[in-house]
Amino acid sequence: MSAPADIGRAAARSLPLDAEEAARARRARRERVGAVALPLLVVGGTILLWHWFVTAYAVPHYILPGPGRVVSQLVEDWDVLFGALLVTLKITLLALATAVLVGGGLAVLFSLSRWVEMSFFPYAVILQVTPIVSIAPLIFIYVESPTAGLLICAWIVAFFPILSNTTLGLRSVDHNLDDLFTIYGATRWQRLRHLQAPSALPYFLGGLRIAGGLSLIGAIVAEYVAGSTGTNGGLAFRILEASYRLNIPRMFAALLLIALAGVAIFAATALLQWLALRRWHESAVRRER
């Protein structure tokens, strides 16, 4: 029984690094490198495989273009596609901003009054569960400006996660802290500002991460439904247009831009979450092991 303990003590004395600790450090280093290298390897491998398949079987580019062809098409069509990307991103970001304002605002309103929540929450749910593809045609009939129509569609998809998460967050206040605010005679506004808002922040940011991706999806789907009515076409419009012309490489190039935009939005919201929570919230705090 005492022998292993003695060994442990001896190991502790031979600081700074004994064999096991060094092995642990190596493992940790390998994991850090792997987290970056492995996904890159998989992407690189897939591209190589794709390239090999297209050349080996001599697949015509109007069926499946090779990766090189997609990139050269992207460069060639840069003006058209980049313009389309800006149009789609504008709708996406405006929808996200509106979702934050309306979703967050409604959540605050709900937390202030149970009656308002009981009256309006069901409508938010209905709006959320009805597929946007089925509402969009109606919206484009009643709303004259295509941009406004696209914005409304993307907003409908994006706002619910923010509303429901923030509502939950505003309610998950520590009871004792709540009592403390009562004892010190806090006003409704002080309670919201100093207690509920910070409690809800992690929930809100979680909702924002979901809404970021959803607003892009909403913008793209709405563009598909709007079809040719959008005169300043976004990326989805360009994909549709290219498909009519059987310009498959351009479809891939536009798809690549959409995927990159989605990743960029996700990374931005993740960064925001980390910046806001790293000092205090369990989800963002790194632990020493």
Add this chain to the structure above:
Amino acid sequence: MTATRTALQTAPLLRLEGVTKVFGGATTALDGMSLAVRDGEFLSLLGPSGCGKSTALRLIAGLSQPTRGRIRWREGAEAALGVVFQEPTLAPWSTVFDNVWLPLRLRGVGRGVARAQVEESLASVGLEGFAKAYPRELSGGMKMRVSIARAMVTRPKLLLMDEPFAALDEITRFKLNDDVLALQARLGCTVVFVTHSVFESVFLSGRVVVMAARPGRVVEEIAVEAPARRDDAFRTAPEYAAQCRRVSDALKNAMAQA
């Protein structure tokens, strides 16, 4: 005029008169509790769980209203209240400084104006130099100190403590017991302290109110005799042991009645 002033000074800080609290129309948490809290005393409410000691504290804090009976404060004393809960109950998103500043902030005192008071309060619990730390970076005992500093920053007349040290280890608890006594001696505030520890209640208080459960009620009030300075010597003194036995017997009686 002089007569009235004397009367005011000798009147207890607050008085519970036949206070009963029934939850959900069925559970009697507290049954007809009468108690006078006097200025500057250290009073412990001691009893098993379910004896209504925490309920009594919440009633005094104004966090719930008595079903029957009333709580009467001496005129002008109501507002000056500080509370320490069983958990440190700190805002995790705020630094230690901001946590202690909170009671003043809610009264509209700005950061600059509050700085001296907050720093003094932190110093009084031995936490100078931790103002910028976040609660999660502190140990359990240090968090409790921040909680005490926050309760003291408004210089309350009455400090309510709800089993504040129950979750701490014995070494930390003894240290904090000493510190609370020192703090009270220096600031002269009144303390109502809820505990289920016989030893803690005797060590700290001038008066122990023993309570019983089902329904929660007061069964006995015991005055504790102690030297002017309660320190480690008192903790191991025979008088201390004897009084612990007295309180412990009273508690045993109370439990037997229930």
